[in-house]
Amino acid sequence: MAAVHLFRPPIFAFVVFLFFLNCRPVLSVSDTELLLKLKQSFTNAKSLDSWSSETTTPCEGKTSWVGVLCYNGVITGLRLGEMGLSGNIDVKALEKMPGLRSVSFTNNAFSGPLPKFNRLGALKAIYLTGNKFSGEIPSDYFAGMSSLKKVWLANNEFMGEIPVSLAKLKHLIEVHLEDNKFTGKIPSITQATLTSFNVSNNDLKGGIPSSLSKFNMSSFTGNAGLCGKQLGKVCDATLPPQELELPDGGGLDAAIGNALPAESPESKMGTGHATSAKVALASITFIVVVLSLVIAAIVVIKRRRDELEIFGGDLDDPPVDVYVTPRSNRKSVEQSSWKGMESSRKSSSHSTRSLSQASKASSQNNKAGGSSNGEAGVGDLIIVNDEKGIFGLPDLMKAAAEVLGNGGLGSAYKAVMSSGVAVVVKRMREMNRIGKEGFDAEMRQLGRLRHRNILTPLAYHYRKEEKLMIYEFVPKGSLLYLLHGDKGPCHAELDWPVRLKIVRGIVHGMSFLHNELSCYELPHGNLKSSNIFLGSEYEPLLSDYGLCAFVSPNHAAQALFAYRAPESQQNRQISPKCDVYCLGIVILEILTGKFPSQYLNNGKGGIDVVQWVLSAISENREIDLFDPEIAQDATSLSEMERLLHVGAACVDHDPVRRLGMKDAIRRIEDIHVEEDSRGGIQVAPSLRDGYGDLTSRSHTVNVREGYGELSSRRSSRESNSGRRESSSRRRGDEDSFEFAIS
Incomplete structure (x- = not known):
């Protein structure tokens, strides 16, 4: 009995307290062991020499482990692109990192089937571009990844149909599947949040879903069986023979007649009832069409509003201590333009769309052409600095645009015009302190500034609700x-x-x-x-x-x-x-x-x-x-x-x-x-x-x-090349931190 009384509740509570107290350092050691286990699954991991149990733990000390992102001592991301890695990716080790939100293994030499990242249900971004992954992806692969926003699987050797479970991800922002061997049809992805989509250079067929009509031709090229307005190829509206077989000696009317139920005696009571039925049918059809148009208009308006608010960043994500997307992993439009970047034949269209879509509200009343004569008319593009030549608003509206980010004053886009000139278009709000004439005078004063350390504006577009300010596109960022x-x-x-x-x-x-x-x-x-x-x-x-x-x-x-x-x-x-x-x-x-x-x-x-x-x-x-x-x-x-x-x-x-x-x-x-x-x-x-x-x-x-902060990238393509010459770059994960552009 005395032995029983020795284990009293206060002593038990104290023992529990000591247990949890002693568990605290084990957590960081666990992170170390997990990453070392992941490292062991790689071959040629010399680039990860900083991953060592002899150094500080991954999220502590002045020298953090290369490629490891942390927030408040918790591992939130892995950036292991372009490190010459191959072998296997130990997903089981990653499963034990509950704070992990994004993984990047771009431009390495991994092969085999797609790793089971779907075990990591909290992931927001997966970047696997530029490897040698192959095989089919199960149709339900993404079913349990409700938080997933960005999927980059480009430049691999995947085959089979595009997983339909992608279409069920409610928060999807970016999908890049280009330069693979996918077959079948493109699933209808209707999320209004989607700002970047590319399935070019696969073996897809059928029509481009109307829900993806906002993306231009570069998102779909290289698929001989695809059709749609983006490709300038009209889809055949006739049904295949197996779906509509005409009876011998009969025409289309006979085929339709055979498909309908047999007439009852009551259905042969004259033409009056037939006429009434036709009128009723026409009325119902008219009502359905009108309702469809109204619903479509509501969807388009909501989609545009969502697109202007969501540019790939996570407004509700916790801030990462300090991490900016690695540019070396980003796509580029002109591969030669990125310092140290090797040639590549691959292409993508990250966040690519016509600028007219992004700024349509600003251009409904536009006059044709630019204005360099000093007349600041509403709808004109006013040139205040002609060092990069004269261009007009239509040139910008036709340019492919990439969302660069948004900040306190508005949004920024990169636009590459047909002349090859690249500019940054800043769509500004809350700039109504002065009227149109005052705005013009101030912009012209800024446009006259010349100094080796000043980036002078090139042009502007004025509307009461918002303004566009155009700047030169800078190389290094x-x-x-x-x-x-x-x-x-x-x-x-x-x-x-x-x-x-x-x-x-x-x-x-x-x-x-x-x-x-x-x-x-x-x-x-x-x-x-x-x-x-x-x-x-x-x-x-x-x-x-x-x-x-x-x-x-x-x-x-x-x-x-x-x-x-x-x-x-x-x-x-x-x-x-x-x-x-x-x-x-x-x-x-x-x-x-x-x-x-x-x-x-x-x-x-x-x-x-x-x-x-x-x-x-x-x-x-x-x-x-x-x-x-x-x-x-x-x-x-x-x-x-x-x-x-x-x-x-x-x-x-x-x-x-x-x-x-x-x-x-x-x-x-x-x-x-x-x-x-x-x-x-x-x-x-x-x-x-x-x-x-x-x-x-x-x-x-x-x-x-090359534009600062969080700009999107594309890889270049050599159109006559039939083989991969080098790994394409990918845009880095922007879920980790978002910086304002103004």
């Missing part, structure tokens, strides 16, 4: 992507000399704007890394400046980053010092390599770089702040610290103590590269000698594939 994306070739080149060059170029551009737009409350107003694009030589180009003239103050507080300055949020005080605050954030972002939480509306995710940096400086721990990829340059640490202190002075909470733009420029110009480790890289000339020479020079940007 945004600073945000290069800093926070996967560690590809471009990221590897971001050493200390290049980063200092970028900072100097930014302050050159800001100095120019503060001189030319000195009458503005905020000469830039929206400076952040997503609005800084990089030319081929890493020369920065500032965009989205001067927008405060168009946006009402109430909406600007939500849409423009300068309004996040402390004095604006607390006292609604706006001045050029707010631009200085934004400059400081960008400088700290460049030096630390951390994504600033200040960019996010809800403050969730990223790092509060201001608090982090100021705290470390107060404790003389500056050396701990620098991005490890530049901290190894010991000869330049003192110069890095000088720039760090400039950035800290730019984000001072008190605008009176905060550096002015001229002082910031002066201090940055005093910082030099101690040793040119890149073999001759040059930073921009000093502004203290006068920037008159710079103001007369226009930036030069090659129009190549």
Whole structure:
């Protein structure tokens, strides 16, 4: 009996508590073991050397495991594209990662049947493009994957019919099945959320479902048996012989007559009843047709509204700490345009549709042609900068458009016109602070700006409800992507000399704007890394400046980053010092390599770089702040610290103590590269000698594939090639994080 009394409830509770306490570290070890088990299933896994039990756990420490995405210590995604992997994919190991939402194994050498990813019911994105997977996919494969949004199986060797279970995924956004051996008919996929669809280069037959009519020819080419208006091939409306057999000696009337029930005596009571029946039948038919048209109109309107709101991102997804889609895994329209990208014959049409579909509401009253004569008529495309030639609104409406993203001010599309010129079309809302004439005057002023570090707008289209602003398409993309994306070739080149060059170029551009737009409350107003694009030589180009003239103050507080300055949020005080605050954030972002939480509306995710940096400086721990990829340059640490202190002075909470733009420029110009480790890289000339020479020079940007943040990609195709020459690229998973374009 005494032994029984020893095990009292309090002691039992304490034992349970110790059990769960001891279980906590086992969870992270479990993640380590699961990933190592997955690694063991691969062959030639040298690219995963960072996956080691001797290092930190996958989601902890400064050095994360390559290709592993985490959020709050939980593995949420795997990005293992282009790593030379083959063998098997151990799905059983992945099953034990409850937070896993996306997997990418693109452009590797995996083969065999499609792995059983359908065991992972919470997956939102699967990317398997560019492997050697083969065989048929069961028709019910996707039945249990209700969360799935993106399916990329292109450039493999799958055969059989397209799984009909795809059509039942309610949240489907992207489907890419091109360059396989699929047969049969295309299932009717009716989801309004679908923005990207491609089944080109298969062996499909039959008509293109009307629910997919919004996608253009490139989504369906290479299927000899397909027909539909997109392909310019009318489908045969006659039924096959086995479905309608005519009796011997009889015609069509006889065939129909034999198919009807025999007449009863009552049915032969004269023509009066027959006439009444015909009238009734006609009335019913008319009512059915009218109702069908009404329902179709409602569906089209809802679909358009959904398409404009959903561009592939997950608005309800938890933010990932800092992850930007790896561009090296994305599709490109012109394969030669992507740096380091090899030739490929494959093609896809990610997020491709006519821009007229995306902006139809803006163009119903359009006049034909562009307008370069200074008349800002409603419906015209007004050219304010003719460096890329003259083009009109019809040229844009006919162009294939790709959704790039959406932000506080609207949506962005990439459009490639028939001339080959690629532009970015920003569809802006909430820009009604000034009327049509004032808008025209402001746009023409911005269009006259010329500076090597400024991206000048090309044209605009005005309507009261919304405006289109057209910009040049920049090659490398945004600073945000290069800093926070996967560690590809471009990221590897971001050493200390290049980063200092970028900072100097930014302050050159800001100095120019503060001189030319000195009458503005905020000469830039929206400076952040997503609005800084990089030319081929890493020369920065500032965009989205001067927008405060168009946006009402109430909406600007939500849409423009300068309004996040402390004095604006607390006292609604706006001045050029707010631009200085934004400059400081960008400088700290460049030096630390951390994504600033200040960019996010809800403050969730990223790092509060201001608090982090100021705290470390107060404790003389500056050396701990620098991005490890530049901290190894010991000869330049003192110069890095000088720039760090400039950035800290730019984000001072008190605008009176905060550096002015001229002082910031002066201090940055005093910082030099101690040793040119890149073999001759040059930073921009000093502004203290006068920037008159710079103001007369226009930036030069090659129009190549590559737009900042989360742009979609396509692979190129050699039409006469009958075999695969190289693996095509795919667009990276964008479920992990979505960055605003404005």
